Amino acid sequence: MVDPYSEIISLLKPQASYSKLVHAYGPFRVRREGLSEAFYCSLLKGRAWLEVEGKEMLDLEAGDFVLIPAVKSFTFSSVDPVPPKGILSRPSEGEDGIFRLGSPAGEAEVQQLVGHCTFASPDAELLVSLLPDIIVIRGGERLAALNDLLRDEARSDRPARSAVVEHLLQVLLIEAFRSATAPGASAGLLRGLTDPRIAPPLRAMHAAPAHSWTVVSLAEEAGLSRSAFFSRFNRIVGIAPMGYLMNWRMTLAKHMLRSGQHSIAEISDRIGYGSASAFSTAFARFVGTPPARYTQTLAAE
Template identity: 75%
Template sequence: MSDPYSEIISLLQPQASYFKLAHGSGPFRVRRANVNDAFYCSLLTGRASLQVDGKEPMILDPGDFVLIPAAKSFSFSSVDPPPLEGVLSVPIEGADGVFRLGNPDGEVEVRQLIGHCTFASPDAELLVSLLPDLVVVRGEGRLAAFTGFLRDEARANRPARDVVVEHLLQVLLIEAFRSGAEPAATAGLLRGLADLRIGPTLRAMHAAPDHSWTVPELAREAGLSRSAFYARFNQIVGTAPMSYLLNWRMALAKHLLRSGEHSITEISGKIGYGSASAFSTAFARYVGYPPAQYSRTFSA
């Protein structure tokens, strides 16, 4: 069966933006607004509070890992002692490259490794929309280790560094997604893959995008009635089954068109359209212009 996360992460083409080690002393709060890069944080020691706008604050303990695929606005603060309402801290970079939060001369109480990454794919917005908006992994030491390896490699001047960093980043993201598959996760692909009913249908769609899937057929794959499957898929994944399938097919189509290695007829067959004309019509409706024009504009 197909591995949807590996496929999506590979198509996203993640690239490391920067890493930093941050130490907190006493009360502190830092806030980031209108951030477009993916954000991740591994808490090494101490406790801290993360509040993503629109969500309840969450307490992070040592070993916890947070991934926000499309971070917008969030704040990170001390727990004991808590910062005063409305007070923001300015991170200060030390001579050792470590950023200090709160009292720069105080005893270090919180240590965290923070990273941002960008997605090079022109279809990043579409692909990220298939992912959960927030992943929290509790007490998984391997993620902290991966983050450390990634930071060390990015700072080194070794042969093939960029290739190694890209692959390590892919491994980190995939590990975060599969480790964070909890029933209480927010709606999205992660929660869908963890569901015993919906998971097989998602893997089936990714394994055979060329198949002429229908809601009744997917419902049989899930072992549910059509109405029960449709309602469950919407609730868990956050979108209708055919909408998800269309998004995935169009992401694949864009990738294949940019490669310049396939004809429009070949692509139409690979993603489940009976003819090039049917695919062209659907693509133009979805993207805004026909596949031939897209290929000429965006091919590698």
């Protein structure tokens, strides 16, 4: 059974580029802008508000995990006490490597592990577009166990601490993707895979990308009329069915071109084009350069 989720994750190659343990005391508000990497936050203790542009404010509690695959800006602030209007806090790093907000006194009311991750795939932007724009996981035993391991490791001074934290974060990110199946989740691939009507055509496209799929044949996989399927796919996945198929075919094509193990004719056959010239035309229209030149550019890098 082809697992589209596993394919996307393996091609994305998530890597934790930066993480820090933050302790907050009293009222605080942190604002970050001009970001270009995925952002994650694991709330270890207390409550906090997270505001992301274009989204409703999130009220986070201990055990919650948030992942935003593509974030531009966000505001993180205390719930109790509510921070005064206009206050912006600056974290300071202690000798123990923990960042602190406010005036340390006693035990921190809020503890969180925050950071950024990168996706090593050159096609990250395309692949991220297939994922929900925000993932919120509320508690859960598996995430709680991972959170405990992360908190313990982040506070430790053990050998290879950074490497262990990075690998644990990778597991946490994957677990977050896997868990993002709530009915109210954002449009994207993961939501599509949990829908009883949309999951079959999604899996079919991934299982046989070379097949001559049409909206009608995909609607048959879904057991819906053409118009009902088209509308439902758009709403749940966030992109038209044939647009999704084109994105996936071109992602596979670029992956095969980068490997250097496949001819253009072979790639054409494997992703459903009748000839190398038809594939080259479609690839050039989608990527902006013909596949042969794309390969030459890769070789020169």
